[in-house]
Each structure stands twice: as C-alpha cells, then as structure tokens.
Amino acid sequence: MKSSRTLGLVMIAPASVMIVLFFLMPVVLTAVFSMTNMTTATGISGGVYQIAPNSLIALKSALPEIATEMAEPRYTIDEAGLKAVEGLGLAPGIAAELRAKHAGEVFPARRDVERMIKDLAERPSTREVKQISEQFNRSVLNTRFDSKEQLFSALDDLGFKLTPEQKETVAKITYTGWTWTTDNFSRMASSPDMARVLFNTVLYVALVLTLFNVGYALLLAIWTHYMPPTPASIFRGIWLLPRITPVVIYVLLWKWLAWDSGFISILMGKFGYPPKNYLLDTAYNAWFFVVLINGFIGASMGMLVFSSAMKAIPKSQFYASEVDGASRWQQIRYIILPQMRWPILFVTCYQTLSLLASFNEILLATNGGPGNATEVWALAAYHTALRNYAGNLEYGLGAAMALVLVVIGVMLSLVYLRVFNYGTLVAKPLIED
Amino acid sequence: MTILPTLKSLTIAAAILASSSAIVLAKDVHISVWAGGTGPNDVYRLDAIEIAAQQLQREAALKGEDLKITVEKKPYSAWEDFKQALTLAAEAKTAPNIVVSGHEDIAPWSQAGLIVPIEDYVDLDSWPLSDIYENLLKIASYNGTVYGIPQDAESRPMFFWKPYMKAIGYSDADLDALPQSVQDGKYTMKNLLEDAKKMQDKGLVQPGYGFYPRTSNGPDYWQFYTSFGGTMEEGGKLVFDKAAMTRTYQFFADAVKSGVTKKNHIGMPGDQWWKEVATGKAGIWDGGTWHYARLVNQEGLKDFFGNVIFTLIPAGEGGKANTLTHPLVYLLTAGHDQEDTEIAAQLVKIASEPRTNALHAVKSAHLGISKSESTVDFYSADRWTREATERLLPHANAMPNNSDFGTYWNIMWKNLEASWTGAKTVDAAIGDAESELKSTLGDKIVIR
Numbered sequence: 001m002k003s004s005r006t007l008g009l010v011m012i013a014p015a016s017v018m019i020v021l022f023f024l025m026p027v028v029l030t031a032v033f034s035m036t037n038m039t040t041a042t043g044i045s046g047g048v049y050q051i052a053p054n055s056l057i058a059l060k061s062a063l064p065e066i067a068t069e070m071a072e073p074r075y076t077i078d079e080a081g082l083k084a085v086e087g088l089g090l091a092p093g094i095a096a097e098l099r100a101k102h103a104g105e106v107f108p109a110r111r112d113v114e115r116m117i118k119d120l121a122e123r124p125s126t127r128e129v130k131q132i133s134e135q136f137n138r139s140v141l142n143t144r145f146d147s148k149e150q151l152f153s154a155l156d157d158l159g160f161k162l163t164p165e166q167k168e169t170v171a172k173i174t175y176t177g178w179t180w181t182t183d184n185f186s187r188m189a190s191s192p193d194m195a196r197v198l199f200n201t202v203l204y205v206a207l208v209l210t211l212f213n214v215g216y217a218l219l220l221a222i223w224t225h226y227m228p229p230t231p232a233s234i235f236r237g238i239w240l241l242p243r244i245t246p247v248v249i250y251v252l253l254w255k256w257l258a259w260d261s262g263f264i265s266i267l268m269g270k271f272g273y274p275p276k277n278y279l280l281d282t283a284y285n286a287w288f289f290v291v292l293i294n295g296f297i298g299a300s301m302g303m304l305v306f307s308s309a310m311k312a313i314p315k316s317q318f319y320a321s322e323v324d325g326a327s328r329w330q331q332i333r334y335i336i337l338p339q340m341r342w343p344i345l346f347v348t349c350y351q352t353l354s355l356l357a358s359f360n361e362i363l364l365a366t367n368g369g370p371g372n373a374t375e376v377w378a379l380a381a382y383h384t385a386l387r388n389y390a391g392n393l394e395y396g397l398g399a400a401m402a403l404v405l406v407v408i409g410v411m412l413s414l415v416y417l418r419v420f421n422y423g424t425l426v427a428k429p430l431i432e433d
Numbered sequence: 434m435t436i437l438p439t440l441k442s443l444t445i446a447a448a449i450l451a452s453s454s455a456i457v458l459a460k461d462v463h464i465s466v467w468a469g470g471t472g473p474n475d476v477y478r479l480d481a482i483e484i485a486a487q488q489l490q491r492e493a494a495l496k497g498e499d500l501k502i503t504v505e506k507k508p509y510s511a512w513e514d515f516k517q518a519l520t521l522a523a524e525a526k527t528a529p530n531i532v533v534s535g536h537e538d539i540a541p542w543s544q545a546g547l548i549v550p551i552e553d554y555v556d557l558d559s560w561p562l563s564d565i566y567e568n569l570l571k572i573a574s575y576n577g578t579v580y581g582i583p584q585d586a587e588s589r590p591m592f593f594w595k596p597y598m599k600a601i602g603y604s605d606a607d608l609d610a611l612p613q614s615v616q617d618g619k620y621t622m623k624n625l626l627e628d629a630k631k632m633q634d635k636g637l638v639q640p641g642y643g644f645y646p647r648t649s650n651g652p653d654y655w656q657f658y659t660s661f662g663g664t665m666e667e668g669g670k671l672v673f674d675k676a677a678m679t680r681t682y683q684f685f686a687d688a689v690k691s692g693v694t695k696k697n698h699i700g701m702p703g704d705q706w707w708k709e710v711a712t713g714k715a716g717i718w719d720g721g722t723w724h725y726a727r728l729v730n731q732e733g734l735k736d737f738f739g740n741v742i743f744t745l746i747p748a749g750e751g752g753k754a755n756t757l758t759h760p761l762v763y764l765l766t767a768g769h770d771q772e773d774t775e776i777a778a779q780l781v782k783i784a785s786e787p788r789t790n791a792l793h794a795v796k797s798a799h800l801g802i803s804k805s806e807s808t809v810d811f812y813s814a815d816r817w818t819r820e821a822t823e824r825l826l827p828h829a830n831a832m833p834n835n836s837d838f839g840t841y842w843n844i845m846w847k848n849l850e851a852s853w854t855g856a857k858t859v860d861a862a863i864g865d866a867e868s869e870l871k872s873t874l875g876d877k878i879v880i881r
Contacts, residue, residue, distance in 0.1 A: 118556070276697070390842045
C-alpha cells in the first residue's frame with residue numbers, strides 16, 4: 001500500500017513539474033512583475049547607479065549644491081593618474097611627456113583631454129587614448145556603479161562630504177533599475193481609458209458568448225440534429241473551417257471582405273456607394289466585425305458539444321412526442337432544451353474564460369481601433385507590455401493588467417465550480433467504502 | 434619506453450603551438466547586425482557594414498593580421514516587432530553586435546545598459562566622424578555622451594498633388610513659390626484644409642481624400658504639435674503644452690468634420706495608402722523623404738517632380754513651419770567580447786564614409802549624414818536628395834532623447850486617435866491625456 005503511494009507520487013512528479021513551470025510560475029511571475037515599475041528603460045535584470053545629467057535634474061531639487069558640484073566633469077592630470085598610465089604598459093614616452101608638459105592641468109570634458117593626448121609625440125592609438133584618458137577621470141558623471149557601496153566609495157574618493165542620508169538620497173535618485181511599487185494598480189484604477197477598456201471587454205465577451213458561442217452554436221446543433229446524417233456532417237464540417245484555418249489567413253479573408261477595395265465595397269459600388277473601409281469605418285462597424293470574426297470561430301465548439309449532447313437524448317423521446325403530435329418547436333422547447341442545461345452551462349463557462357484571454361483575432365483585424373474602440377483588456381495588456389512604437393515597453397503595468405485578468409479568471413472558475421457542483425462530481429463513489 | 438612519452442609531449446606541444454600561432458595569424462570575427470523599419474530600398478543599412486568589413490580586412494592585412502569578418506544581417510520590416518525582439522534579446526544577452534534603430538531608443542536602452550557609448554571606441558575627431566553634421570551627432574547622444582553614429586537623416590515633408598493644385602487655381606509660378614511661402618508662414622494649416630476641401634468640392638478627389646495623412650502612429654504627428662506651437666522638451670524635462678496639443682487634436686478633428694480626412698483613416702492597410710498617394714487618389718498628404726524611393730521604385734510613379742510638390746509642414750496657429758528629422762543610428766549593444774565590440778565600432782565608422790553612406794541615401798531617398806556627402810557627385814547628382822537636403826534639413830527638429838518620452842508619446846497618440854475618430858471630444862481627450870501624464874510621469878513632465 002505504502003509502495004504504491006510512493007509510486008503514485010513518482011508517476012505524478014513530471015506532471016507536477018510541468019504544472020509548476022508552465023502554469024504556476026507564469027502567474028507568480030506576473031504577480032511579482034505587477035508590483036514593479038519595470039520598463040525597457042529600467043531593464044528586467046536590475047539597475048545600476050549612474051549620476052547622469054538626466055538624473056542630476058532631479059537631484060538639483062533635492063540637493064542643489066551637491067548636484068552642481070557633481071555636474072562638473074573633470075579630467076585632472078595628477079600624479080595618481082600618471083602612475084596609472086605608467087602601469088598600462090604603453091610606450092614609456094607617453095607618461096613622461098604627460099608629466100613634463102601637462103601635469104596639474106584640468107580639462108572640463110573628455111574630448112578635450114583626449115585631443116591633448118592625441119597631440120603627444122608618440123601618438124597613441126584610439127584604444128590607447130581612451131585607456132589613458134580614463135586614468136585622469138576625476139568625476140562621477142556618467143560612470144555606472146553596480147552597487148551603492150561602489151557609488152559611495154567613489155563619492156568619498158572624490159572628496160564629496162555627504163551625510164549617510166544625503167548619500168541615500170543620491171543613490172535613490174540615480175538608481176536606473178526598477179523598484180517595488182503599487183502605482184500600477186492606482187494607475188489602472190484612476191485611468192478613464194482603463195474603465196473604457198474594461199467596458200469593451202465585458203461587451204466583447206457578452207456579445208460573442210450569447211450571440212455565437214452559445215446562441216448560434218445551439219441553433220446550429222438543432223439544425224443539424226434534424227438533418228439527415230450526411231448533410232449534417234458536411235454542414236458541421238463547414239462550420240469547423242474557421243476554427244481550423246490559421247488565424248492570420250482567416251482574418252485576412254475578413255479584411256479582404258471589408259476593405260475599401262474589398263468585396264463589400266465593390267458590391268456597394270454597383271449601387272452607387274463610394275468605397276470605404278467597412279471594417280474600421282465606425283466603432284459600431286468594427287464591433288460588428290470583431291464579434292462576427294470571433295463568433296464564427298467560437299460557434300463550432302459549442303455546436304460539437306451540443307450536437308453530441310443531443311445525440312445522447314434517447315430517440316424514443318422524440319418518437320413518443322411525434323406520436324403525441326408535438327411540433328418541432330415543442331420538441332425543442334420540452335425535450336431538447338431542458339436536457340441541454342449542463343452542456344450550455346459548460347460551454348458558457350469555458351468560453352467566458354477563453355474570450356477573456358483571447359485577443360489575437362482583434363489584434364489582426366482592428367488592432368483595437370478605430371480610436372481604441374475595440375481595445376479589450378487582454379489586447380491592452382499586450383500593447384502595454386510588449387508592443388510599442390517608441391520601444392518603451394511597460395512590463396510592470398502590462399503584468400498588472402494581466403494579473404487582473406488572472407484574478408477575474410480564477411474568480412469566475414470558482415463560481416463555475418460551485419455552479420457545476422464540482423464537489424459532487426468528484427466525490428468518492430459510495431461503492432468503494 | 435621513454436621515447437613514447439617524449440613523442441607524445443612533442444606532438445601536444447606542436448599542436449598547441451600550431452593552434453596558438455593560428456590564433457595569432459587568423460582571427461575570425463562574427464558580427465551580427467539588425468536593422469528595424471527596413472524595406473527593399475534600405476538594404477544598405479546592413480550592406481554598408483559588409484562593405485566596411487571588406488575594407489577593415491584589407492587594412493588588417495596590411496598590418497600583417499589575417500582578420501576574417503563574417504557579417505550576419507537581419508532586416509526587420511516593422512518597427513514594433515523589431516523593438517520587441519531587440520529588447521528581449523538584449524535582456525537575454527543574445528543581442529546582435531550592431532543595431533540600427535531610431536535615435537529615441539538611445540535614452541531607455543542606455544539607461545537599461547543595453548547599449549554602450551560608441552564614443553568609447555572611436556575617435557570622433559577623425560574623419561569621417563568629424564565630418565558628420567553636428568546636430569545629427571547631438572541627436573545620437575544622451576547625457577552628453579555620443580551613443581550612436583547617425584546612419585541616415587531624413588525629414589518629413591508635406592506633399593501636394595500638382596495637377597489638382599493647378600485645377601483649384603494655382604499657377605506654375607504659385608506652385609514654385611509654395612515651399613517658400615510655407616517656410617515664411619504665409620501658407621498655413623488653415624490654407625491646407627481649405628485647398629483639400631476645394632479639391633473635393635471640384636470632384637478631383639473623393640470625399641476623405643483631400644488631406645490623407647499617415648495611417649499609423651509615427652514621429653510625423655509630433656510635427657503637427659510643433660506646427661501648432663508645441664514644445665516636446667525643455668531643459669531636460671518633457672513638456673505637454675495643453676493649448677498647442679488642443680490645437681493639434683482640433684486640427685484632425687476639424688479635418689474629419691469637414692470631410693477632407695476619413696474618420697476611419699488610422700489603421701487602414703498601408704499598401705492601399707501607398708497605392709492611392711502614388712496614383713493621385715489623394716490631394717495632400719504627409720510622409721518622409723524616403724517615400725520618394727517607394728513611390729518611384731515600387732508604386733510606379735514615374736514622373737514624380739511633374740506630379741508632386743513638397744514643402745515643410747505648414748505653420749498652424751501659434752507655431753511655425755517645420756519638419757522633423759528622425760535619424761536612424763548605429764548602436765553597439767552591451768555584453769559582447771570587448772574586441773568584437775571594438776571591431777563593430779570600426780565597421781560603423783567605415784560604413785559612415787560619404788561614398789558608402791551615399792549608396793543608402795540615394796537608394797532609399799534618405800538624406801546624407803555628413804557635409805562632404807553633398808559633395809559626392811553621385812549624391813548631389815540625384816535631384817531628390819539635393820532638393821530635399823536644401824529645402825528641408827535646415828528646418829528639421831528632432832524628438833527628444835528622454836527615457837520617458839515613449840510613455841508621453843503613447844498617451845499623446847492614444848488620445849489623438851480617440852479625438853480623431855470621435856471616440857472622445859477634443860477637450861475630453863486633452864483632459865484624459867493630462868491626468869494620465871500627471872499620474873504616470875509626475876514631475877518628470879511640465880504641464881502648461
């Protein structure tokens with residue numbers, strides 16, 4: 001008994017690893033990222049401390065005098081630098097000439113000191129010039145320090161007299177990496193655009209779900225139920241096509257239908273209407289097509305589930321009802337629909353979760369347009385975190401948006417489990433006890 | 434018995450010697466280069482590095498080194514895919530050695546440590562780098578450090594379809610004077626909308642085709658903001674000029690309201706737009722200097738100068754006529770072997786020589802990067818590059834290199850699109866933009 005339990009654990013181990021790696025970890029990482037202000041500019045792996053002209057602007061309001069002093073780039077030809085140049089293993093004349101002609105000189109910028117070095121009798125190569133100039137750099141400007149300690153010791157070495165608090169302020173302002181924050185959530189809560197995106201999402205899920213994934217799927221199942229088997233199979237097969245066509249091609253076909261030079265425009269042109277982009281003409285049009293595009297894909301799954309569920313209804317019930325003189329509508333009303341309660345509930349639950357997370361068809365068709373009218377939550381999260389013309393990807397905010405979807409999904413799943421009475425479904429069969 | 438180990442050690446020693454001498458004599462370097470926004474006319478962004486590699490190999494040979502450089506080229510036609518791929522590759526430490534991207538990426542990428550300053554590897558005082566236009570080199574810098582070498586320059590003019598301008602009453606002399614009149618602020622955005630309307634009213638173009646701007650987000654839209662008096666950055670801080678942005682949003686809302694621009698214009702298929710502007714379906718439109726190459730090479734517009742006239746973006750209320758240059762820059766990514774990065778820097782330097790860069794300028798209809806490039810006969814003999822350089826480049830602004838500019842840009846664009854399509858009123862869009870900028874950027878942006 002004990003060994004079989006161990007064996008069971010061993011058998012399930014690969015599955016557990018997969019679950020942790022591919023299901024749990026992404027969610028945990030999303031949650032972690034959502035609590036940061038991570039962007040392209042802050043990097044993912046962490047930042048450094050850099051006193052740059054850019055950060056000095058912020059430092060100026062906090063520590064004005066120190067900021068002004070730090071802003072001074074200085075290249076000083078001092079003895080320490082000359083010793084370091086001697087240690088570089090370059091031609092000995094270089095250090096000697098520097099000491100003889102330039103000792104004690106101060107240059108305001110790197111290019112100035114490098115011009116002087118290039119004028120030395122033994123003209124060093126570009127690489128050597130860079131090496132030499134670095135030995136005389138007596139400023140913290142634009143140097144990247146990996147840790148606070150390095151920054152502080154550099155500040156100490158250069159003679160900046162800073163209190164520990166001032167040092168911390170400098171470190172805080174000059175840090176280039178991401179920090180922990182809950183700003184993403186307050187940004188989401190306060191943004192009118194996010195409210196609009198949320199509304200779009202609810203609209204999208206509700207429309208596609210009721211009109212197609214459940215409504216039309218049920219209609220298709222009932223139609224094919226009353227058809228002879230062969231045409232019914234062909235009909236169902238045709239409805240599966242949108243599902244099995246690669247999504248890029250499928251959406252492209254819709255675009256050809258609705259573009260200015262597409263089928264609808266050509267057809268309407270015959271009646272004297274000027275061509276227009278029906279897909280993006282108005283927000284209503286865009287919604288119309290978004291719902292159709294997604295609905296035609298989603299309807300097939302419901303159709304299959306409902307068809308097989310209808311097949312399971314004993315034929316005798318239909319025969320009996322026909323003997324009693326029931327019409328088709330009465331059969332649907334009193335035989336089919338009451339027995340379809342669970343399949344309908346299942347399809348509704350499953351498709352709600354799918355629709356919440358799906359955005360690729362919208363991305364390809366309207367890209368959220370026109371004017372963000374069809375931007376749904378998942379698409380907005382994708383745009384924020386991974387797609388941006390200016391290359392400034394906002395990973396933190398995108399993750400926070402994705403986390404909201406995860407939370408909604410988990411909550412809905414729990415509600416559905418309750419509705420389905422999952423506890424009863426997985427209860428131990430009485431016979432085993 | 435003793436011979437065998439001796440022989441063994443001798444063989445090993447010989448092998449080590451052979452391999453180490455081979456290292457000294459032959460050096461194989463693999464340099465990868467990626468370029469964004471690169472279509473069939475822009476191949477020299479990548480090919481110039483290959484040409485440079487040949488030159489560097491010859492220089493090495495003269496110094497007695499056997500240097501072999503393999504250049505791996507990867508063009509990306511779109512920008513968004515490219516930037517996503519590059520940033521993620523760089524985070525995963527698999528970035529290419531050289532990247533060709535927009536200068537606005539310098540700020541976020543350098544802050545994140547994805548790129549290294551090119552000035553650490555090349556002598557900016559030596560030719561050809563010393564000859565590059567000072568303002569372009571400044572655009573390629575951030576925090577007072579030169580991070581990239583400009584790969585091209587451009588500007589974004591306003592185009593007019595000549596036959597329609599004539600049909601609404603412009604004489605040849607008027608058209609010849611139009612660029613100057615735009616530059617002097619006599620022909621304004623208001624006149625532009627009026628002319629577009631006239632073209633439609635006369636039935637020369639269909640409704641919505643009078644003014645036919647760029648169909649997607651892009652730097653072009655900052656020109657309109659400048660045109661209506663807006664400033665993008667001042668003293669290192671971003672600036673959101675509410676009045677100027679309101680006038681900018683209002684301009685597009687008015688264009689839609691008067692019917693000269695389509696409400697659904699944004700997001701329309703790019704290929705369709707190209708075909709339409711090349712065949713005279715549109716009256717007035719904005720674009721880049723590089724559009725010339727596409728219109729002539731791919732879209733079949735043979736008599737460009739007979740059909741099209743180009744000017745600066747006209748002044749709007751409160752602003753001035755302007756254009757925007759958006760140079761792409763060669764950048765060096767971090768995390769590579771120091772010597773490879775040095776070779777990559779040398780390749781960028783050689784690729785920036787006037788004759789090599791002129792190949793790109795002429796083929797892609799971009800503008801030259803250095804003063805002596807305009808003295809290269811091959812460059813100056815090309816009417817487009819010559820005229821565009823003279824007429825536009827002196828008036829070109831650039832977007833700021835600021836690590837928060839992308840965030841500002843997103844918010845600006847999102848609300849422009851919303852007011853354009855009528856999803857929000859102009860006032861609501863400005864209000865939303867302001868509140869989002871405040872909550873997102875705080876004191877990093879000046880709102881006035």
